[in-house]
Amino acid sequence: MTTPILSLQNVEKRFGKNHVLRGVTLDVAPGESLVVIGGSGSGKSVMLKNALGLMTPDSGKILFNGEDVTQAKGKTRARMRERVGMLFQSGALFDSLTVWENVAFRLVNSGVVSRAKAKDRAIETLSKVRLGSDVADLYPAEISGGMQKRVSLARSIISKPDLIFFDEPTTGLDPITADAINDLIIEQVRGLGAATVTITHDMASARKIADEVAMLFEGEIIWRGKASDVDNSGNPYVDQFVHGRAEGPIQPAL
Amino acid sequence: MSNASTRNRGIPNPLAWIGAAALGLFGEIGRLAVFSARVKAAAFSPRWYIGQIWKQIVQIGFFSLPVVGMSAIFIGAALALNIYQGSGRFGAEQFVPNIVVLGITRELGATITALMLAGRVSAGISAEIGAMRVTEQIDALESLSASPYRYLYAPRFLAALIALPLLVLVADIIGVMGGWAVSVFGLGFDSTVYLRNTLDFVTRNDILTGLIKAVVFGAVIALMGCYQGDRSKAGATGVGRAATLSMVGAAVLVLASNYIMSTIFVEVGL
Numbered sequence: 001m002t003t004p005i006l007s008l009q010n011v012e013k014r015f016g017k018n019h020v021l022r023g024v025t026l027d028v029a030p031g032e033s034l035v036v037i038g039g040s041g042s043g044k045s046v047m048l049k050n051a052l053g054l055m056t057p058d059s060g061k062i063l064f065n066g067e068d069v070t071q072a073k074g075k076t077r078a079r080m081r082e083r084v085g086m087l088f089q090s091g092a093l094f095d096s097l098t099v100w101e102n103v104a105f106r107l108v109n110s111g112v113v114s115r116a117k118a119k120d121r122a123i124e125t126l127s128k129v130r131l132g133s134d135v136a137d138l139y140p141a142e143i144s145g146g147m148q149k150r151v152s153l154a155r156s157i158i159s160k161p162d163l164i165f166f167d168e169p170t171t172g173l174d175p176i177t178a179d180a181i182n183d184l185i186i187e188q189v190r191g192l193g194a195a196t197v198t199i200t201h202d203m204a205s206a207r208k209i210a211d212e213v214a215m216l217f218e219g220e221i222i223w224r225g226k227a228s229d230v231d232n233s234g235n236p237y238v239d240q241f242v243h244g245r246a247e248g249p250i251q252p253a254l
Numbered sequence: 255m256s257n258a259s260t261r262n263r264g265i266p267n268p269l270a271w272i273g274a275a276a277l278g279l280f281g282e283i284g285r286l287a288v289f290s291a292r293v294k295a296a297a298f299s300p301r302w303y304i305g306q307i308w309k310q311i312v313q314i315g316f317f318s319l320p321v322v323g324m325s326a327i328f329i330g331a332a333l334a335l336n337i338y339q340g341s342g343r344f345g346a347e348q349f350v351p352n353i354v355v356l357g358i359t360r361e362l363g364a365t366i367t368a369l370m371l372a373g374r375v376s377a378g379i380s381a382e383i384g385a386m387r388v389t390e391q392i393d394a395l396e397s398l399s400a401s402p403y404r405y406l407y408a409p410r411f412l413a414a415l416i417a418l419p420l421l422v423l424v425a426d427i428i429g430v431m432g433g434w435a436v437s438v439f440g441l442g443f444d445s446t447v448y449l450r451n452t453l454d455f456v457t458r459n460d461i462l463t464g465l466i467k468a469v470v471f472g473a474v475i476a477l478m479g480c481y482q483g484d485r486s487k488a489g490a491t492g493v494g495r496a497a498t499l500s501m502v503g504a505a506v507l508v509l510a511s512n513y514i515m516s517t518i519f520v521e522v523g524l
């Protein structure tokens with residue numbers, strides 16, 4: 001068995017009384033596309049932030065390529081972050097930088113690429129998310145929400161990482177652009193061999209891009225299986241979620 | 255134990271309250287100290303984001319010139335008037351230029367500049383950083399292998415260290431000119447005599463003490479702004495609260511450290 005590129009082992013995280021992650025265990029194999037589903041507020045974004053070390057788990061372990069990075073700082077953390085890309089749910093673009101400076105931030109910051117080259121790479125990556133070079137010199141505040149999301153997506157893939165987290169990549173996009181984003185994610189996996197963890201509420205997108213699907217509920221992964229099995233998982237929680245029914249074991253938040 | 259605490263619920267225990275407040279205060283001081291140490295470590299070791307530092311010098315220094323200049327001229331003018339009035343009681347009006355320049359260089363130039371910047375700069379920094387914190391831009395920065403300490407906080411800290419002494423120098427000159435203007439055009443002083451008395455009286459140490467204070471105030475203002483912004487809670491209220499806290503915190507720390515430094519300068523005879 002190959003070493004998972006990312007491995008969460010019994011990860012717990014609480015905010016005061018709010019016990020969000022209650023022992024999440026999840027492996028991501030190199031080159032695998034994993035989709036994580038789960039209700040709003042169930043802790044999906046928190047899980048990714050723990051995996052990336054933006055939050056520190058209260059207990060449990062996080063391994064990156066077999067190396068324990070739970071408390072990693074300095075060089076170890078930097079080495080991990082260089083290999084991981086993240087699309088934040090909110091986009092999180094730097095509003096003091098232009099679109100291309102956002103996309104090329106990692107390249108310019110690393111200092112190995114000249115600004116001119118970095119700008120070319122940024123424009124090339126923008127075209128992958130169906131944005132023209134005309135937006136390159138605009139500021140994030142000057143483009144629409146869906147465009148911001150795509151700029152952020154471009155920023156997360158520009159350096160060809162080995163592992164990419166996509167937190168709701170298609171939310172707020174029209175169906176055509178959303179499908180183009182699905183294709184882009186597939187290209188990252190099939191074409192470039194990256195592993196991806198995608199959070200989505202969009203089941204059409206999940207079916208298209210996922211090798212495997214995992215469901216987070218009440219702070220634990222309650223089901224994991226092949227994407228093709230998601231419709232007949234035999235798990236009442238997954239069933240209810242996938243078919244979007246209000247009746248079932250999951251109580252809609254009121 | 256659990257029984258006792260259940261029974262006492264709702265009845266405030268003053269000792270417990272004082273204890274909690276003290277712990278809270280020490281906790282806050284500790285966190286601020288750790289944060290400051292990390293910013294200083296980042297500021298005085300490579301790598302430096304020169305572009306960011308320069309941008310902040312312009313932001314903190316250049317754009318503060320109007321507000322600092324205006325404050326200084328009015329303080330200098332009011333000071334001259336009051337000293338004229340007070341010294342008149344024992345016929346010592348001729349000392350107005352001496353006392354004005356002493357008050358401005360040793361005390362008011364630096365404190366007024368720092369208090370104005372506690373509002374303009376410290377609150378501004380914490381609102382900006384706070385907005386970045388709550389929109390996940392700081393998380394994004396880290397995820398892209400850039401340290402917010404190096405990219406955001408150290409440039410503001412260094413820029414404030416550089417800009418504050420320069421602004422205080424400007425405030426000293428404009429403040430003295432404010433006093434000169436009132437004295438010459440309002441109180442009948444001779445312009446040449448006033449200026450000569452000023453220049454003959456003021457010592458290098460008077461100016462130096464003000465500039466040393468300025469450096470410390472610069473550190474206080476930038477650190478407080480970055481610290482409160484970094485800790486900002488989500489939402490417009492969270493960011494607004496961070497701005498208020500940093501302004502009040504910076505102002506109080508400026509005045510407290512001013513008193514401590516004045517004491518030290520007097521002790522060592524500066």
Ligand SMILES: Nc1ncnc2c1ncn2[C@@H]1O[C@H](COP(=O)(O)OP(=O)(O)OP(=O)(O)O)[C@@H](O)[C@H]1O
Nearest residue numbers: 015018020038039040041042043044045046047089
């Ligand atoms: N920084 C934080 N401080 C305190 N509580 C937090 C923080 N971040 C998240 N939470 C809490 O953790 C829980 C899970 O949040 P999270 O953002 O992970 O949900 P999610 O599954 O991503 O939901 P959505 O699908 O709506 O994005 C929520 O109850 C939220 O209030």
Ligand SMILES: [Mg+2]
Nearest residue numbers: 044045089167
């Ligand atoms: Mg989320």
